[in-house]
Each structure stands twice: as structure tokens, then as C-alpha cells.
Amino acid sequence: MSINRFTLQLDEIKAAYAAEPNPTVAVRLERIGRIEKMLAANEEKICKVLAADFGTRHSIESRLLEFQMVYQACKHVRKHLKEWMKPQLVSTPAFLGSSHAWTQMQSMGVVGIMSPWNYPVQLALVPAIAAFAAGNRVWLKPSERSSRTSGFLATLIQEYFHPIEFCVTVGGTEVAESFAALPFDHLFFTGSSNIGKRVMRAAADHLTPITLELGGKSPAIVDPSAKMNDAAASIIYGKLVNGGQTCIAPDYAIVHSSVSETFIQELQNAAQEQFANPEEFTGAIDEHQLARWHQLVKDAVNRGAKAIPLLSPAGNLGLAFMPVALLNVSEDALVMQEEVFGPILPIATINDLDSIIRYINEGPKPLALYWFGKEKKVMQRILNETRSGGVTINDTLLHAAIEDLPFGGIGGSGMGAYHGRAGFDAFSHRKSVLEVRGFLGLKFLGGTKLARPPYRKGVERLLRWLK
Incomplete structure (x- = not known):
């Protein structure tokens, strides 16, 4: 056409x-x-x-x-x-x-x-x-x-x-x-x-x-005060639903090093519980998408990352791509530079709040941000000191399901x-309309009449009154 x-x-x-x-x-x-x-x-x-x-x-x-x-x-x-x-x-x-x-x-x-x-x-x-x-x-x-x-x-x-x-x-x-x-x-x-x-x-x-x-790189921040199994279950759902092909999917997770091993184990438990049936795991939209996922993982591993399968191979041998978490990912890896848009979860270990906030703010502004924890002061700092299109606290995706909440990005994640x-x-x-009427019913005092030239003492008095 x-x-x-x-x-x-x-x-x-x-x-x-x-x-x-x-x-x-x-x-x-x-x-x-x-x-x-x-x-x-x-x-x-x-x-x-x-x-x-x-x-x-x-x-x-x-x-x-x-x-x-x-x-x-x-x-x-x-x-x-x-x-x-x-x-x-x-x-x-x-x-x-x-x-x-x-x-x-x-x-x-x-x-x-x-x-x-x-x-x-x-x-x-x-x-x-x-x-x-x-x-x-x-x-x-x-x-x-x-x-x-x-x-x-x-x-x-x-x-x-x-x-x-x-x-x-x-x-x-x-x-x-x-x-x-x-x-x-x-x-x-x-x-x-x-x-x-x-x-x-x-x-x-x-x-x-x-x-x-x-879209963009939407972080899921897991505070040490969070209940790890609940946080992992929410992040797995947000990451793997629709095969990870969701603009507000958690793109990567940030955890404290002291809980990283527990968190990974809970991720695997949650993935197995939710997505063990291959018929309930959405596939890649096409071969190009599938090849891109394999390339992201290969590139990260070649740069020193450790790949951890999220699902047990038993019962999932038919999957064209096995969902995976990535540890020790180099910052120059493609998976950290591009929006993942697939069942791959890079995990960064950052131990202090200032560094977490700085890490997020140094990158493009994300479409979504997720925070898990119980410490209200920490939550308020995350809300006040980071910029993102929207936030869900102690879960994923759900802010987009509330009709009274505007849905949209900021900066590189969108406008409007x-x-x-x-x-x-x-x-x-939104059209602005003004219907001009006289002052106290006197038409000669209405609108712009008192301000029109020639400029005499009346206009001077008007200026003093308007102050």
C-alpha cells in the first residue's frame, strides 16, 4: 500500500x-x-x-x-x-x-x-x-x-x-x-x-x-527484611509469565550478598512450582527471539557469568529455552545493556542502599520498579530517590492492572x-474557555476595557490595584 x-x-x-x-x-x-x-x-x-x-x-x-x-x-x-x-x-x-x-x-x-x-x-x-x-x-x-x-x-x-x-x-x-x-x-x-x-x-x-x-531495564530490589520465598515467587511470576515477553517484567534483581544463595534457591523452588508444566510456559514469539535469548546467555557466560537453570530438566526437555538466572554478570554483557524481554534473570549483589539507588539512577529510567521488604524507611527512600514509570511493592506487575493508576514511562521508558x-x-x-462579564453588572468595567490605550492615570491605578 x-x-x-x-x-x-x-x-x-x-x-x-x-x-x-x-x-x-x-x-x-x-x-x-x-x-x-x-x-x-x-x-x-x-x-x-x-x-x-x-x-x-x-x-x-x-x-x-x-x-x-x-x-x-x-x-x-x-x-x-x-x-x-x-x-x-x-x-x-x-x-x-x-x-x-x-x-x-x-x-x-x-x-x-x-x-x-x-x-x-x-x-x-x-x-x-x-x-x-x-x-x-x-x-x-x-x-x-x-x-x-x-x-x-x-x-x-x-x-x-x-x-x-x-x-x-x-x-x-x-x-x-x-x-x-x-x-x-x-x-x-x-x-x-x-x-x-x-x-x-x-x-x-x-x-x-x-x-x-x-520498556527498559526494570529492577526488582529484594531488601534483606523481605520474606525470601514470597519475593522469589512474585519475581518468578513477573519474569516468566508470557515467557518473559512483558515490558514491565522484572529485568534484573538486586539482592544483598548475605541472602543471595537463599534467594536463588527460592527462585528455583518458585519456578518449579509455578511453571513445571511445559504447556503452561509461553514460547518465544519467533526464531529470532529464541536465538536472541540464547545469544544473551552465551555472551554473559563468555564474560564470566554463571548460569543457573530455574527449572528442573526433568519434564522440561521439550522447552526450546530453559529459564535461567545469571550470577556474576559483567556490566558490559549484552544482558545488562539491553532489555532482556525473555526468561533470563540477571542477579546483582549490592549491599548498601546508597549504592542500590545510585546503580538504578545511573542507568536509563525504567518503566517499572519492584521493591520487596518490610522496612518502611528504606521503601520511602527507594520511592523518593529513584525515578521509574510505576512501582509495585511486595509483588510484581500489578500496578498496571489498576485502572485509576496512570500507566506510562519516564525518560527512556516512554512519555505520556x-x-x-x-x-x-x-x-x-483540554480546552480553556473564558466568558467575560461586566464587573458588578457594569459593562464598561469588564474585561480589557480599563487596560486599553491611551495609557492614562486610570491604567496606573489599575496596575497599583493588581499588585
Whole structure:
């Protein structure tokens, strides 16, 4: 599809938006309801195409981490949309007398969404729900790496929506580049930092507002005061669910040397307890991803790291990649320089809090941070002295499941946020409005009249009064 065809298609969607720039609450909720019905009617089929893309992916994992997030977003919007859409009164200074000021939320137009392959349903539909809630039209470009799911999702959306409401375009790198270069009213991208930079450059040509949901190296900090088995079980779940292919998965762990051996043993116990069944361990999205995991481990071991299997080989011989922890990892190893995005957990031993905080702050700002422990003063220092997109304390992943918590990164892990009200705000323009009225009902004292030239003593008196 050529860029000219893309442009014509965008013009058609923009024309449809211009004919209905302020859809009612009922229209917005009806569109969101169609997404919900579409998903509910096709859960089993979508689970099958997801499993086909990943090689192995349990239906419960898909229902829990993909579908439930979509249903939750729909439910939250239904409950709060009327309130979000209400104009908000603001106070006016005394010199404006009885003038009236407020902000009102206004839709932007056509929102472009570029969704990734790791959660190809959730990360396509949850931003679309937020965009519809704000009154926009949506054009989706799903990832080509999850080609079966992307293609099936495109077919479903075409069945439930007119393309001038919710349009989908599938394709590879060339299509994605053309898509990112279109003059959307807002562009929403979820993916890697490297691709995010390219998307941002393309959007800059049209000064398109952009939201970037990226990733990064999210630490899991295990304080000596933590209960080791609970911390290990939470970290293993966050690291191994979806085969580690989660943007907020714990990328590496930081532990005190005095508890490192206990922690590793508890990691192995937790991994065996949770993921002993190979049918419940999600596979790599493709051969390129699998090769990358093997390369990360090989590179780390060649630089002196010790690889410790997290699962017993018995019963797991069919796994294409055995989940592993890495000890004594060199700082220049690839696994410490890149986001892991797989079932590999580097473990760093750092014994004092100042060094932990410095270690985190010297790297790119992470999308998520996890802290385990009971010492509230230590927890507060971590919260106050580190920067990350979000935090879960004494567990992993869960902050992203709270609709009232904005989800997004900071610095290299992204810009902008969504989920709940934050998503509605991200795809809306907060318009400021002032209705000028006379002072005490006297029109000649209203607005800018007293400040207009020629500048005489009256303006001097006004300046003294305004101080």
C-alpha cells in the first residue's frame, strides 16, 4: 500500500470525524461495547491464534493478561465517562468580576495506534477504548511478528466496525514506516525504545502529538527484611509469565550478598512450582527471539557469568529455552545493556542502599520498579530517590492492572500515560474557555476595557490595584 493510498484513507476517516466531532456519551459507549462483544464472542478462537503465534500459550494466560484487561477497561469507562466529560469550572481573579471560566474536554480527531506483538490483543484494544472514550476515530497498525493474531483481529474489527470508525492495516516494516509518517491527530506507540525513536522522528514532521509506551531495564530490589520465598515467587511470576515477553517484567534483581544463595534457591523452588508444566510456559514469539535469548546467555557466560537453570530438566526437555538466572554478570554483557524481554534473570549483589539507588539512577529510567521488604524507611527512600514509570511493592506487575493508576514511562521508558482517566486525557484536548462579564453588572468595567490605550492615570491605578 503506497503512502498516497494511506493519505487518502486518512482523509476519509478525518472527513467522517469532521461530520461528528463531538459524539455523545451513548455513541462512545456503544463503540466501546462493540469491542467488548467482539472479544467475548471470539475468546476461544483468539486463544487459538495466540497459541499459534507463540507456539505455546495457555488459554488462561491469554484470558487473564489479555482479555481481562480489555473487559476491565470497558467497565471502568462505562462507570466514569460521564464524569470525565463534564466541564470543570475554574476560579477567576477579582479584576475579571463575574466572568466565568472553565475547561472542557474535546476529542482530537483520528488516533493512530501502533501495537506490539507481546500482548497483541490487550495492547491494541485498551488504547483504542481510551481513544473512543475521548470521542476520536481509530486507525490501528498491529505488529507483523504476531501475524496470525494481528490478521484475525483485523478481520474481527472489520466485521464489527466500519473502517471510518475503526480501521486496521496489517503489514511489515515498510507499512509501519508509512503509517508513522501520517499526519494523525495523535499517535500512540507501544514497543521498543529503538523503534520508538524512529516513530517519534516520523511524527515530528507533522508535529503529531505522540504517546510512547516503551520498556527498559526494570529492577526488582529484594531488601534483606523481605520474606525470601514470597519475593522469589512474585519475581518468578513477573519474569516468566508470557515467557518473559512483558515490558514491565522484572529485568534484573538486586539482592544483598548475605541472602543471595537463599534467594536463588527460592527462585528455583518458585519456578518449579509455578511453571513445571511445559504447556503452561509461553514460547518465544519467533526464531529470532529464541536465538536472541540464547545469544544473551552465551555472551554473559563468555564474560564470566554463571548460569543457573530455574527449572528442573526433568519434564522440561521439550522447552526450546530453559529459564535461567545469571550470577556474576559483567556490566558490559549484552544482558545488562539491553532489555532482556525473555526468561533470563540477571542477579546483582549490592549491599548498601546508597549504592542500590545510585546503580538504578545511573542507568536509563525504567518503566517499572519492584521493591520487596518490610522496612518502611528504606521503601520511602527507594520511592523518593529513584525515578521509574510505576512501582509495585511486595509483588510484581500489578500496578498496571489498576485502572485509576496512570500507566506510562519516564525518560527512556516512554512519555505520556494511559489507563482509566489518564487514557481519556491522553486522547483529549483540554480546552480553556473564558466568558467575560461586566464587573458588578457594569459593562464598561469588564474585561480589557480599563487596560486599553491611551495609557492614562486610570491604567496606573489599575496596575497599583493588581499588585
